[in-house]
Amino acid sequence: MNSVDPTIFLILLQDGIVNGAIYALLALSLVLVFAVTRVVLIPQGEFVAYGALTYATLGAGRVPGSVFLLCALGIAACGYGFWAERRTLDLSATLRLLGETILLPAAVLVLTLWLAPQRAGIAVEAFLALLIVAPMAPYLYRIAFQPMAEASVLVLLIAAVGVHLAMVGLGLVFFGPEGSRGDAFSGATYTLGALTVPGQALWIVGATLLIMAALALFFGLTLRGKALRATAVNRLGARLVGIPTAQSGRLAFALAGCIGALSGVLIAPLTTVYYDSGFLIGLKGFVAAIVGGLVSYPAALVAALAVGIGESFSSFYASAFKEVIVFGAIVPVLLARSLLAAPEAEEE
Amino acid sequence: MTDVVLEVEELSATYRGVVAVEGLTLNVPAGRIVTVIGPNGAGKTTLLNAVMGVLPARGVVRFRGEAIGRLDVEARVRRGISLVPETRELFATLGVEDNLRLGFWRHRGAGAAAMRRALDEVYALFPRLRERRSQAAGTLSGGERQMLAMGRALMARPSLLMLDEPSLGLAPLIVRDIFRAIAALRDTGVAILLVEQNARAALQVAEYGYVLETGRIALQGASAMLAADPRVIETYLGVG
Ligand SMILES: Nc1ncnc2c1ncn2[C@@H]1O[C@H](COP(=O)(O)OP(=O)(O)O)[C@@H](O)[C@H]1O
Ligand SMILES: [Mg+2]
Numbered sequence: 010m011n012s013v014d015p016t017i018f019l020i021l022l023q024d025g026i027v028n029g030a031i032y033a034l035l036a037l038s039l040v041l042v043f044a045v046t047r048v049v050l051i052p053q054g055e056f057v058a059y060g061a062l063t064y065a066t067l068g069a070g071r072v073p074g075s076v077f078l079l080c081a082l083g084i085a086a087c088g089y090g091f092w093a094e095r096r097t098l099d100l101s102a103t104l105r106l107l108g109e110t111i112l113l114p115a116a117v118l119v120l121t122l123w124l125a126p127q128r129a130g131i132a133v134e135a136f137l138a139l140l141i142v143a144p145m146a147p148y149l150y151r152i153a154f155q156p157m158a159e160a161s162v163l164v165l166l167i168a169a170v171g172v173h174l175a176m177v178g179l180g181l182v183f184f185g186p187e188g189s190r191g192d193a194f195s196g197a198t199y200t201l202g203a204l205t206v207p208g209q210a211l212w213i214v215g216a217t218l219l220i221m222a223a224l225a226l227f228f229g230l231t232l233r234g235k236a237l238r239a240t241a242v243n244r245l246g247a248r249l250v251g252i253p254t255a256q257s258g259r260l261a262f263a264l265a266g267c268i269g270a271l272s273g274v275l276i277a278p279l280t281t282v283y284y285d286s287g288f289l290i291g292l293k294g295f296v297a298a299i300v301g302g303l304v305s306y307p308a309a310l311v312a313a314l315a316v317g318i319g320e321s322f323s324s325f326y327a328s329a330f331k332e333v334i335v336f337g338a339i340v341p342v343l344l345a346r347s348l349l350a351a352p353e354a355e356e357e
Numbered sequence: 358m359t360d361v362v363l364e365v366e367e368l369s370a371t372y373r374g375v376v377a378v379e380g381l382t383l384n385v386p387a388g389r390i391v392t393v394i395g396p397n398g399a400g401k402t403t404l405l406n407a408v409m410g411v412l413p414a415r416g417v418v419r420f421r422g423e424a425i426g427r428l429d430v431e432a433r434v435r436r437g438i439s440l441v442p443e444t445r446e447l448f449a450t451l452g453v454e455d456n457l458r459l460g461f462w463r464h465r466g467a468g469a470a471a472m473r474r475a476l477d478e479v480y481a482l483f484p485r486l487r488e489r490r491s492q493a494a495g496t497l498s499g500g501e502r503q504m505l506a507m508g509r510a511l512m513a514r515p516s517l518l519m520l521d522e523p524s525l526g527l528a529p530l531i532v533r534d535i536f537r538a539i540a541a542l543r544d545t546g547v548a549i550l551l552v553e554q555n556a557r558a559a560l561q562v563a564e565y566g567y568v569l570e571t572g573r574i575a576l577q578g579a580s581a582m583l584a585a586d587p588r589v590i591e592t593y594l595g596v597g
Contacts, residue, residue: 074382097432232458232465239459240450245411250461250509251434 016203021321027210027279028293029317030217031057031272035294036309038265044241045261047162048154051169053269054291055176056142060273062180062283064138065189070124074183076118076141082148083114089151097312117141131192135274139267146266147259154262155255166216171287180284187285191277220268221310226240237261252281289332293320296339312342360387360421362517362548363408368416370400370407375402378572381416385517386480391518392412392548392559392580395569400496401552402443404569405519408550409433420517439515443522445506449495453486456494456505457516458514479508482538500531507538517541519550524558536562560584568593 021279035053042050042355059075066073087110117140151171157164195208229232240247240257247254262275276282276290293316314334323334362418363385385391393401407414418426420436428436457479459476461472480487483504487530488590489497494505503523511520520539524532532555540562543549553559560566560580568576568589576583584590 096427199501232451232462235451235455235459236462238451242448242450243446246448247459248411248430249409249434249440249442249446250460250513251431252459253431 010220017325018243019087019202019204022318023204023206023210025318026314027213027317028213028320029314031276031290031330032215032294032297032316033310033313034220034268035271036292036297036313037221037306038268039294039298040306040309041241042261043236045237046150046152046154046158046165046258049162049164049169049295050262050265051166051173051291051295052149052176052287053265053294054215054287055180056146056266056269056287057273057276057290058180058282058284058287059142059145059176060138060270061191061277061286062184062189062273062284063141063270064135064274064277065191065282066184067121067125067134067137068128068131068192069189070126070128073138073141074144076293078120078179078183079141079148080114082145082152083110083231085209086110086148087089090335091154093155097246102245110151113144117144135194139270140275142270142273143263143266146269150259153256155249156173158258163314177285181288184284186284188281188283190281191274193278200352209275209278213279216271216275222273224264233260293317293335296336299339300342302353359401362387363550364417364419364422365404365408366417366419368404368407368414368418370403370412370414373458376572378407378414378569380482381569381574383567383574383577385548385550387516387548388543389548389565390551390563392553392563392566393569394550394553394556394559394566395575396592397554398571399569400572401569402521405440405521405550405552408519409438410576411440434513437514437516439510439513439517440519441503441506441521441523442455443511444527445502447494447502447505447509449498450493453494453497453505454490456509457512458511461511463554469563475512475514475536479511481509482541483508500527500534503527503531503535504538505537511542515547517548517550517554521552522554523551524553532558556586556589 025311035057039050041055041135042048063073064073072312080298087106090106091098098106120142121137124133147255149172153168156163157168166319193207193209194212197208199206199208199211228238236247236252237257240252240254244254247257273282294313297313297316298310301307319338320335327334358446361384365383367383368378368381369376381404383391383393393404395401401511403412406412408418410425410428410433411596414426416426417424420433420438422466423436425433425436448459451459454476457476458472461475464471464475485501489501494502507520507523523535523539527535534556539549539551551559553565560583563580564578566577566583568583576586576588577585582595
């Protein structure tokens with residue numbers, strides 16, 4: 010094996026950090042969703058793929074099929090909401106439900122039909138892609154997970170796999186088998202010594218830092234953010250002070266949907282995304298989340314960076330084994346975790 | 358005025374077909390402390406959980422005249438019922454004051470000043486909590502956790518406070534503090550349903566009591582009368 014050229018080293022490191030940033034965002038939302046709802050969010054990667062493909066389709070001046078899925082999910086969520094809350098619905102709750110599940114997708118549909126053909130610009134299209142994809146997550150929560158919120162982790166996991174498979178299938182219907190790329194947010198490149206940094210890489214890292222700062226403020230300072238943490242650390246305690254845990258679940262899913270869709274929009278200009286690309290991307294976020302035991306945010310962040318960097322170096326030195334190396338690396342980590350955690354686990 | 362805050366009629370609850378409580382009928386008047394005493398496994402916790410809506414149950418539960426049996430837990434909190442469970446159920450990784458603030462969830466629209474006032478009232482009742490306000494709830498001592506659990510429930514400004522064995526596992530001095538706080542609360546007008554194994558302390562602070570044995574009410578009466586009942590003395594008050 011050749012000795013490491015410092016320039017190549019830096020390029021690989023940069024790639025790794027950019028990938029790692031995306032994995033970190035996904036890991037963050039996986040940890041959040043699991044902590045609040047105990048759902049292992051397998052379809053997280055689909056939000057990424059949908060976000061990327063919706064953005065790319067808008068960029069081609071066409072109406073993405075995902076906007077019709079959004080409407081269908083909204084209607085289903087509305088129907089389920091009325092049935093599930095039939096005993097407690099008052100006027101304001103009814104209006105809120107209608108606004109969330111009917112009015113919002115209808116408005117997004119109108120916006121999309123109006124804006125898509127006229128190429129409204131990258132910023133508008135990125136925002137529109139977010140509006141189309143992100144609300145799917147809380148609708149899916151209402152339809153697929155809320156009815157069995159008290160079920161075991163395994164049952165919820167099976168439901169999550171079902172949602173994942175359905176979304177991949179529908180992705181093929183809406184976006185077709187061929188992959189697409191979106192327009193870059195910035196065509197600029199910056200030179201840093203021997204290193205050329207594309208503007209898009211800066212967008213990704215910057216957006217990641219911004220989202221993390223926003224989440225930290227939300228969870229650290231607002232009562233609603235604290236209510237979400239409270240639901241995560243003690244569901245029964247949260248119910249006893251009157252925090253509606255179903256609403257917490259929807260909020261966690263909404264955040265995950267936003268983060269997933271935004272990740273998709275951010276990576277669309279860097280790689281060709283296919284309808285089924287989400288799974289592998291999501292899985293790497295998942296690896297990072299698992300390293301954090303699905304509970305620790307800092308551990309998940311560090312692990313996400315390690316996964317990104319590990320992936321970038323292994324794809325250079327042993328590209329055929331890239332995925333094997335990344336997923337293989339999780340085994341010793343899990344082993345160490347289970348050995349370290351053994352005495353604790355015994356108590357339960 | 359003898360308004361009845363809570364009326365329970367013929368309440369029954371089962372765990373996978375095994376009867377835990379059966380045919381319970383009891384009342385809690387406004388501004389009074391009513392206690393339910395009984396040995397371990399009698400069904401005291403089951404009763405409170407059923408009234409709170411944590412457990413499904415048959416029978417009628419009326420709160421200030423409204424049948425609430427079909428409401429979920431959150432809706433019962435909104436009506437003005439708070440439960441301090443036997444297991445406390447604090448938010449361990451959040452700070453003491455954050456736990457209290459979340460207790461105010463039901464009134465979160467009332468504004469920061471109202472929350473401040475509610476916090477100050479809880480701190481006045483349990484000064485220890487003010488000293489510990491930025492400490493994580495999971496690091497508190499047993500007595501402080503009980504105070505925090507009660508404080509969090511009080512932040513909701515309930516008209517009915519249900520306490521499940523507040524003295525459980527606490528040192529005698531702390532138990533005395535807790536019962537003092539319970540007596541002080543009655544004077545603010547909140548109705549209290551107090552479940553205890555510590556029958557002596559419970560009968561001292563309460564006006565009326567029920568004795569629960571294997572899921573049924575075995576005895577009831579004014580506290581002074583119960584405390585003088587030979588059966589209660591023999592089984593629950595002991596010789597000491
Ligand atoms: N989760 C449960 N599953 C099955 N049985 C239970 C459960 N909780 C309590 N029980 C049973 O119900 C009865 C009443 O229990 P509980 O209400 O906890 O009594 P207490 O609070 O008076 O000690 C007991 O016989 C107990 O074994
Ligand atoms: Mg009990």
